[in-house]
Amino acid sequence: MVEAVRTALAEEMRRDDRIIVMGEDVGLKGGVFGATQGLHQEFGDLRVIDSPLAEASIVGVAIGAALAGLRPVAEIQFQDFIPPAMDQILSEAAKIRYRSNNDWSCPLVIRAPCGGGVHVHGALYHSQSLEALFAHVPGLKVVLPSTPGDAKGLLTAALRDPDPVCFFEHKALYRAFKGEVPAGEHVVPIGRARVARPGRDLVCFTYGATVHESLRAAERLGLEGIEVEVVDLRTVRPLDRECIVETARRIGKVLVAHEANLAGGVGAEVAAIVAEECFESLDGPVMRLGGPEIPAIPFAESLAEVYYLGADRIEAGLRRLAAY
Amino acid sequence: MVEAVRTALAEEMRRDDRIIVMGEDVGLKGGVFGATQGLHQEFGDLRVIDSPLAEASIVGVAIGAALAGLRPVAEIQFQDFIPPAMDQILSEAAKIRYRSNNDWSCPLVIRAPCGGGVHVHGALYHSQSLEALFAHVPGLKVVLPSTPGDAKGLLTAALRDPDPVCFFEHKALYRAFKGEVPAGEHVVPIGRARVARPGRDLVCFTYGATVHESLRAAERLGLEGIEVEVVDLRTVRPLDRECIVETARRIGKVLVAHEANLAGGVGAEVAAIVAEECFESLDGPVMRLGGPEIPAIPFAESLAEVYYLGADRIEAGLRRLAAY
């Protein structure tokens, strides 16, 4: 998937010379995951900027550049290191259009790798899934692609968006797909969910790396004739409310699953929408699965396993729901 | 209620000389809302510290002092200005005990005025209700008192807590109650909801200033024989799950109401819990009320009214639910 990100950036930078990229190690090194590899060589020092080690400035300077007519991409090396830039994102970027009564706008993409897993070994500070903090904030759009195609298409859409977009790329997906990047112009609209697998008995709303764990679980149940629809939300702000409501009503049994901490996570909002809008169609309680009540994924494999939401736990959840 | 905060601080500072207070203008001026008035005179420069204008340092220095055995109270002048300190709160304070495997702890109270209203005129940056951002974070406790008694009792509990507590005081309540502070030692345990008004037909889960708007709405319905139970959650992390589930099951019709933005707010978590745990007892959809999809409360009164969740909107919601 990292190839998809790189391709989207390069193609859009060729198309639109207002796009610049900045962040720590995005230049010569090409980013710690290689997402900006080759860009410095192609577009030079003025468009691909190795920033000082200071996240508030990466976002804050990008905001200023956006106000002055550029379309900056601010890379934060790990999503875990976004909090120093929180004020610039929440208090500034998200509110600029509204507070100026549409006089100013802030077209800005904030990219960051997120997530972890048993074999990522990033421990507490290189593994977090913090999307809920941004999904609560009016003025932001928050996107988490799960496939190379969506990564390219959604990042392209983000780069053309007139407003700030947070674009979070799950590390476990970076190398999980090779050579599957759609060629040529490919735009996937922000705010629309995607049916990753159709089904009729249960629906699992999910996003990011958990889409693939959910598909694996769905496949296992499929062997027994239990058909699970897997919906990849792709955008967690704004949620594709229409798709959520229509699907939940049609299917009647709903699981929401994500890697992020469960309490107050995006899954709560999805479940709340379903509870409110689909009450009469529900054939069972809206079930949620997510990270346990610990800060993030610990380092030791034996501990990391406790956190991680893999296919097994999802399968168990789906079975409980199916049996309801 | 501001009197209750001041009293709790002063009494606990007399009891425990490890407590120190720091923040902008907390000294001579006694805080912009007077919450620390008199403390500088009584406890002096070393315990009541006018900090530089830098929120990350207010919280970060407080963390260091807590690690070294003190019990600091970090005042942030307005909750809207917490985001610069987000990294210190989320990445540091919340994770210190866990990441050190219980070797270190961080007993720290972060106080901030929050919320707005039609007559507060704080506009976008002196009116926000950001509690959901903290309620998502394992390692934190998040408290929002709605009465002087609870303010004193919960703040006292926070000052004795071995872990970090975010304590958010709604500005509209500061001067709304006079002379109602319980005398002497008064401790209200963190994590327990309170029935503000008993009822049997509908339940409204709420907290902060919205408790009073909900009570007003409940009273109006009470005149018509519709009995609304109003539950003041008081702590939004950890939620009083037991009370929520028991009450929702008993009553069957649930409204969740708060001033904060609705999408991804604390109400989503409450609704999701109810949807999952009380499915078979529900007599209607779980309904939520909260702030609309705009960044915060605008300045002009005509606009502010659109945001604010007053008794009228709550009453209308309750009526819809009652009619279901």
Next chain:
Amino acid sequence: MAVTESAPPAALDLGPDTLLEMYRAMVLGRLLDERIIILNRQGRAPFAISGQGHEATQVGVGYALRRDYDWAVPYYRDLSLVLVMGMSPLDQLLAALGKAGDPNSGGRQMPAHYSSRAHNIVTGGSPVATQILHAVGVGLAFRYRGEDRVVVTACGEGGTSEGDWHEGLNWAAVHRLPVIFLVENNGFAISVPQARQMAVAHVTDRAAGYGLPGVCVDGGDVLAVHQVAVEAVARARRGEGPTLIEAHCVRLQSHSSDDDQRRYRAPDDLRDLRSHDPLDRFRVDLEAAGILSPERAAAVRADCLAEIDRAQQIADEAPAPDPATALHHVHQEG
């Protein structure tokens, strides 16, 4: 990298027309400021925050900029600066009264959150010092497009304690961007005196640590400020990078209409303030130079008052924002 303690006394060689224009700008800023405070005391403007005492600094800097070409990223005390840059008293009275026509924010923000795309005045929020980084980004865009524009951003000495301030100066220095960092040092951050804010006498003591020039100037002397600003602008325009200017000002009013500085400032200190009024100083200088007469000064005052009166009348009658619009413009629409 040398830090000049104070600019050499500026000659009055700008010509009488410009000098009188600058004087008028200061008077207009002052009178409008006073009017907004009156509206607040009358209970009509819910909030007021004053730039009184900062006028010389703001007008001195404002006159060093090319109007509608250069940019500003101001803070809440910069009333006189935004007037010089092209905003009108009406614009600010509409904001004070929270009217729909307020060009700063359409009544969405508190007054003194200056903004005008037409005049290259960047929208600001309330958090202190966040704007410093925006100015750096604006400078980056200028440099990227090969423009010789300059951007000035301002904050108080309290604002320099925020991490954003540090990150901004550092970034601008590394990239030699055309940014002027103006610190309007009035000695207080609400109630906190400079000595509790920093352990140095001058914010410009920090300039060398970023690798940019720092100039400390008497912010009550409009011509001294102007000269320093002209030099900084020229330097930035030539592509030689940022400058830090610290102007020592007096805060004649309390921090805001929610504050009462008598609670924390010594009576002597408060009594002394008025003798530092930059308006009086400039008037005396201009009169001594034969450029201004008492009659002319009175006429300027009357003229400004008339402008403000007219503006207030329009603002009074202007409609409040339509509630239906409250939900608009979170994102681009349509």
Next chain:
Amino acid sequence: MAVTESAPPAALDLGPDTLLEMYRAMVLGRLLDERIIILNRQGRAPFAISGQGHEATQVGVGYALRRDYDWAVPYYRDLSLVLVMGMSPLDQLLAALGKAGDPNSGGRQMPAHYSSRAHNIVTGGSPVATQILHAVGVGLAFRYRGEDRVVVTACGEGGTSEGDWHEGLNWAAVHRLPVIFLVENNGFAISVPQARQMAVAHVTDRAAGYGLPGVCVDGGDVLAVHQVAVEAVARARRGEGPTLIEAHCVRLQSHSSDDDQRRYRAPDDLRDLRSHDPLDRFRVDLEAAGILSPERAAAVRADCLAEIDRAQQIADEAPAPDPATALHHVHQEG
């Protein structure tokens, strides 16, 4: 407030025993560091980050502190510092292998997140520079209790760009707290060279701007660092406030096991690195002074290796954390 470019060459007057102890500390740090890298290459330690090239700085500073009395708030390169302060090779090998007995974090954090309450080494997370503020708070607590303890905190030159660094130095200066800010300047922040990080040659150019002394020292010279640190500690203990020490180091290894510095550093630069190895320099100096012989040096090495081998054996056999414990200690329990 004077900035000393480099401390005067330190005499070898610490006495041979201490000097040999310091030498052994450097060797132990180096060999343990190498061992952890080997474990990483073997696929047994998922991550390694190296302090090679920083040993002289860390040992020089560590020996200026009173053990189990003064405090440290270190960063990930400070392996040699935490060993001097009382942690053991076993402690770090348990961390490298993510074992339950790891005293730093019980296998919860990545290796090199040093922590030991027993030895006054404050727990750290991964975000760069947050710890600077914690050290200031620790110093505040010392001062509040009237203790004459000192706290040292470290980061790289990249870390100085963060707002937290600025806020920390400023706060410590305003309150004259007993904090030593050590910047281990190795010229790179992962791939970003100092010239893209700041527009000044020395981080200590910033000291005057906060009102505290800044001393720049050759971080490859353990005795020079030691002397500077002793002075800073004495100053802090006397209640005279904080000091900024910048030690120029070399980063002999890539940033971490996930990095390859050949991608962004010139071959010449890399070839030159080894000639700056602080271990070699100290060995040569000690041999020249007749304090160390080649045989003795070999014995020290063998002794350290034996200690590390023993530790590794224990660490190898130590149990992994019990999954059931993963949910513990979010809050105080019971």
